[in-house]
Amino acid sequence: MLGVGYGDGGVDPWQFTLPDGAKKDVGFFKLFLSTRPAFFESILQESPFAGYQGRGGRPKAPQPVDEETWGSQLVTVIQVEK
Numbered sequence: 819m820l821g822v823g824y825g826d827g828g829v830d831p832w833q834f835t836l837p838d839g840a841k842k843d844v845g846f847f848k849l850f851l852s853t854r855p856a857f858f859e860s861i862l863q864e865s866p867f868a869g870y871q872g873r874g875g876r877p878k879a880p881q882p883v884d885e886e887t888w889g890s891q892l893v894t895v896i897q898v899e900k
Contacts, residue, residue: 845894849893851890
């Protein structure tokens with residue numbers, strides 16, 4: 819099992835297991851970051867955080883950004899049975 823996420827985040831970490839009978843598996847994470855709200859309706863998936871109420875408090879006020887930019891990072895995850 820591969821756990822992603824740790825600490826006092828208020829939710830359980832994501833967990834990935836090998837399919838029955840498999841000795842290894844390959845998967846991918848793609849992280850998108852942007853300086854402005856981004857709309858990803860064309861790749862919409864069910865949220866892993868559905869029903870999460872958060873830890874309370876108020877969100878920090880957004881800081882002004884001089885330009886609009888975005889980026890992404892693709893990470894390959896290889897799981898191998900020990």
